[in-house]
Amino acid sequence: MAVNVTVWSENYHEQREEDVRRRYPDGIHGAIAAGLTELLGERVRVRTAVLDEPEHGLPDAVLAETDVLMWWGHMAHEEVDDKIVERVRRRVLAGMGLVVLHSGHYSKIFRALMGTTCTVNWRDAGERELVWTVAPGHPIAADVPRPLVIDRQETYGEPFGIPEPDELVFISNFSGGEVFRSGCCYRRGLGKIFYFSPGDQQYPVYYHPGVRRVLANAALWAAPSHGVGEPLQNAHTPIQW
Amino acid sequence: MAVNVTVWSENYHEQREEDVRRRYPDGIHGAIAAGLTELLGERVRVRTAVLDEPEHGLPDAVLAETDVLMWWGHMAHEEVDDKIVERVRRRVLAGMGLVVLHSGHYSKIFRALMGTTCTVNWRDAGERELVWTVAPGHPIAADVPRPLVIDRQETYGEPFGIPEPDELVFISNFSGGEVFRSGCCYRRGLGKIFYFSPGDQQYPVYYHPGVRRVLANAALWAAPSHGVGEPLQNAHTPIQW
Amino acid sequence: MAVNVTVWSENYHEQREEDVRRRYPDGIHGAIAAGLTELLGERVRVRTAVLDEPEHGLPDAVLAETDVLMWWGHMAHEEVDDKIVERVRRRVLAGMGLVVLHSGHYSKIFRALMGTTCTVNWRDAGERELVWTVAPGHPIAADVPRPLVIDRQETYGEPFGIPEPDELVFISNFSGGEVFRSGCCYRRGLGKIFYFSPGDQQYPVYYHPGVRRVLANAALWAAPSHGVGEPLQNAHTPIQW
Amino acid sequence: MAVNVTVWSENYHEQREEDVRRRYPDGIHGAIAAGLTELLGERVRVRTAVLDEPEHGLPDAVLAETDVLMWWGHMAHEEVDDKIVERVRRRVLAGMGLVVLHSGHYSKIFRALMGTTCTVNWRDAGERELVWTVAPGHPIAADVPRPLVIDRQETYGEPFGIPEPDELVFISNFSGGEVFRSGCCYRRGLGKIFYFSPGDQQYPVYYHPGVRRVLANAALWAAPSHGVGEPLQNAHTPIQW
Numbered sequence: 035m036a037v038n039v040t041v042w043s044e045n046y047h048e049q050r051e052e053d054v055r056r057r058y059p060d061g062i063h064g065a066i067a068a069g070l071t072e073l074l075g076e077r078v079r080v081r082t083a084v085l086d087e088p089e090h091g092l093p094d095a096v097l098a099e100t101d102v103l104m105w106w107g108h109m110a111h112e113e114v115d116d117k118i119v120e121r122v123r124r125r126v127l128a129g130m131g132l133v134v135l136h137s138g139h140y141s142k143i144f145r146a147l148m149g150t151t152c153t154v155n156w157r158d159a160g161e162r163e164l165v166w167t168v169a170p171g172h173p174i175a176a177d178v179p180r181p182l183v184i185d186r187q188e189t190y191g192e193p194f195g196i197p198e199p200d201e202l203v204f205i206s207n208f209s210g211g212e213v214f215r216s217g218c219c220y221r222r223g224l225g226k227i228f229y230f231s232p233g234d235q236q237y238p239v240y241y242h243p244g245v246r247r248v249l250a251n252a253a254l255w256a257a258p259s260h261g262v263g264e265p266l267q268n269a270h271t272p273i274q275w
Numbered sequence: 276m277a278v279n280v281t282v283w284s285e286n287y288h289e290q291r292e293e294d295v296r297r298r299y300p301d302g303i304h305g306a307i308a309a310g311l312t313e314l315l316g317e318r319v320r321v322r323t324a325v326l327d328e329p330e331h332g333l334p335d336a337v338l339a340e341t342d343v344l345m346w347w348g349h350m351a352h353e354e355v356d357d358k359i360v361e362r363v364r365r366r367v368l369a370g371m372g373l374v375v376l377h378s379g380h381y382s383k384i385f386r387a388l389m390g391t392t393c394t395v396n397w398r399d400a401g402e403r404e405l406v407w408t409v410a411p412g413h414p415i416a417a418d419v420p421r422p423l424v425i426d427r428q429e430t431y432g433e434p435f436g437i438p439e440p441d442e443l444v445f446i447s448n449f450s451g452g453e454v455f456r457s458g459c460c461y462r463r464g465l466g467k468i469f470y471f472s473p474g475d476q477q478y479p480v481y482y483h484p485g486v487r488r489v490l491a492n493a494a495l496w497a498a499p500s501h502g503v504g505e506p507l508q509n510a511h512t513p514i515q516w
Numbered sequence: 517m518a519v520n521v522t523v524w525s526e527n528y529h530e531q532r533e534e535d536v537r538r539r540y541p542d543g544i545h546g547a548i549a550a551g552l553t554e555l556l557g558e559r560v561r562v563r564t565a566v567l568d569e570p571e572h573g574l575p576d577a578v579l580a581e582t583d584v585l586m587w588w589g590h591m592a593h594e595e596v597d598d599k600i601v602e603r604v605r606r607r608v609l610a611g612m613g614l615v616v617l618h619s620g621h622y623s624k625i626f627r628a629l630m631g632t633t634c635t636v637n638w639r640d641a642g643e644r645e646l647v648w649t650v651a652p653g654h655p656i657a658a659d660v661p662r663p664l665v666i667d668r669q670e671t672y673g674e675p676f677g678i679p680e681p682d683e684l685v686f687i688s689n690f691s692g693g694e695v696f697r698s699g700c701c702y703r704r705g706l707g708k709i710f711y712f713s714p715g716d717q718q719y720p721v722y723y724h725p726g727v728r729r730v731l732a733n734a735a736l737w738a739a740p741s742h743g744v745g746e747p748l749q750n751a752h753t754p755i756q757w
Numbered sequence: 758m759a760v761n762v763t764v765w766s767e768n769y770h771e772q773r774e775e776d777v778r779r780r781y782p783d784g785i786h787g788a789i790a791a792g793l794t795e796l797l798g799e800r801v802r803v804r805t806a807v808l809d810e811p812e813h814g815l816p817d818a819v820l821a822e823t824d825v826l827m828w829w830g831h832m833a834h835e836e837v838d839d840k841i842v843e844r845v846r847r848r849v850l851a852g853m854g855l856v857v858l859h860s861g862h863y864s865k866i867f868r869a870l871m872g873t874t875c876t877v878n879w880r881d882a883g884e885r886e887l888v889w890t891v892a893p894g895h896p897i898a899a900d901v902p903r904p905l906v907i908d909r910q911e912t913y914g915e916p917f918g919i920p921e922p923d924e925l926v927f928i929s930n931f932s933g934g935e936v937f938r939s940g941c942c943y944r945r946g947l948g949k950i951f952y953f954s955p956g957d958q959q960y961p962v963y964y965h966p967g968v969r970r971v972l973a974n975a976a977l978w979a980a981p982s983h984g985v986g987e988p989l990q991n992a993h994t995p996i997q998w
Contacts, residue, residue, distance in 0.1 A: 171706035224653035465894035
């Protein structure tokens, strides 16, 4: 049965900056969606949504048909409506997978689910990033080069203000000297969350075959194993047997 | 050097219900504070704060002198000002310890730091709770009876809507058949968090010597190992050597 | 593609004790294998192996065709050849799943992979065990009753001498008052390990539909996501890009 | 009360290789012991032990007085007597702290406690190692430079064949491109274990003030919070109340 993936992106840089538009003519969301379809074919049904659409493209009807939501945002985190954030959060806690990308570390939805600052150190110097697999048995690491080499990237550095991941899959080395926990898995409520740091509007990272492989693996991994229901509720439940 | 502990309590049941007032004439916070002083003496400096005070008794000046905050709330979670919640959250992420008690599982501060529903199943039937140590090497378990027996208690049951604890110290057995992860440790930002479920306004649990021992151990454990500073910030930090 | 499961059992009680033979005429391994086949059909290919066979029924050729190994042992842990234990351990570290059952907590293979005492408290008093799900989103918990009720069982109690599980799925309540972490997940090397405590030669637990559901789920969960290769090796690996 | 630390070292390179002798005239153990005494003064009582002593310098009487054992080994792991390894392992499971250093990742004692291959990738090319703090609130990270800069070091690379650490404190960046989880905490039985990778016989790493600070912090962290007793035992323990 196909996994329903919705790729959400802010889509502001692409609209406002000529160089980003040239790099991502179909938007960052478009490039990500194309990669998923390319690698997963009929195992996935992909749609996209952007900030400027009504309800940010995430009305109840769309979320109700979404098994895995991917999230890219950067310059407009504060423009995302708190009500939509809470709607997404509830859906994750009910079982929907969430894949948070790059500068999405500072999105409202990621911060709400983590509870911490989610801050990073950073520098934009076009450095080389090497993404190393530290959990070689993990499904997200399948068929990913060791290391995955990204020639030029924005640099993220530790300390990363997150809870300790439930599973740490990737750590990156930057040629300027930093390290970063670049692939982090969490279980929250009934849902699974994967944070993956490579990817920036200034670099064509989402066309990289290794990055596409990671995102395809993540879409399958984050899909709920037994459907999306309701988040856990306060209940008054006498034991019965 | 003494640990500065602030014991915060809602203090509504005690003001409004005669039986609770008789049980806790100095308030739930008063009973907890007395237990800490009794067991820790000069190792601790204890003050209390309640919801009805200005800024809920937690102005910046008080938090700035607080190493560990204990939190009991139940019927008035929604009356706690979001600004104070955020102030406490920032202080935890900067290193202050937080000990969340019983129905405080559903407090704004605990939910904000966990990111999940924090819901429980429950039933009030005066059942016996046995608190078992599952991490016998943990400092919070030192000198705690195995099991710690509470003759009559409100029943909490799984699933408890929390992230998997970084360390699970206690699990409770209720005579009605439930189990509950009753002692859970988290590290968030620079701070440490301990959730402990025993304790209710309907039962004299905070006079129980074993419960008092747990809270005294928790106060020492949650104290910041190298002071409280600032939470992690977004930074632009070139490497220097 | 079908998952190849090998169900291993000591098969001593069944040969030596009349009541156990009546309870498990096809052996404990036979009952477990039948349950897997009943619930999973063509999604699984099941074979069995017992201690008295040459190489305990686990020659290289059998392990090479095994994706998931289930292990039940009790009275003869010390009779298991250290060489076979090491062979199984290497295969787990290379990606094979391992499901350890009940008194198998004290098997050589489980102790070798955990590194700890793996001891439990216990009592045989025919008590009722309630198995509670604490990780409702976990695939091993899918379609498992909450609670799973086992009318009569041997009692296991904490502290259980294990490393903190990577994921805790089930906690049991015993009517005599104990609790036990009855469903524990580990990742070790490239392999996944699940320990499940219900199951004893004195009780017909392996015919229980809920227990059979857990074991079927565990077989699918423990299967390697991208095949079984070699365990990690010391290497001298210059980076290449 | 002072923490009793025993620093154990193989002491073979120092005896057999002139350059190592010049670098570590008092042995690697001597340099480590001097650093602990320098930084901790009366908070610690330090002794040393080496492989060539009777019972490797670790008779029962010495272990009985040891709160924290530090372990450095490299070329002679196989010469360590299995009986001494088991004696140390039991003592750790009973509460003694263990700090494993550098090539000690492949010692019998670390492998026995971890259960995995404990293998690393490596290369000796005199590269620069930057040790980054990822858990800034952790006591082992107190007063450690960010990053801790080691000008020349042997290179270790991922994947490191360990169980996921209970707390990950440091990650290293090597100038050749590798990353390594260089500071890993574990709880096993009643004891605490810290693995720290910097340190090699070819480089004067144990004189580095930042490395000495880490080891001093680790000695205090690993000390048992409530004494060393017995490891957990199989027991038949009826509940009493």
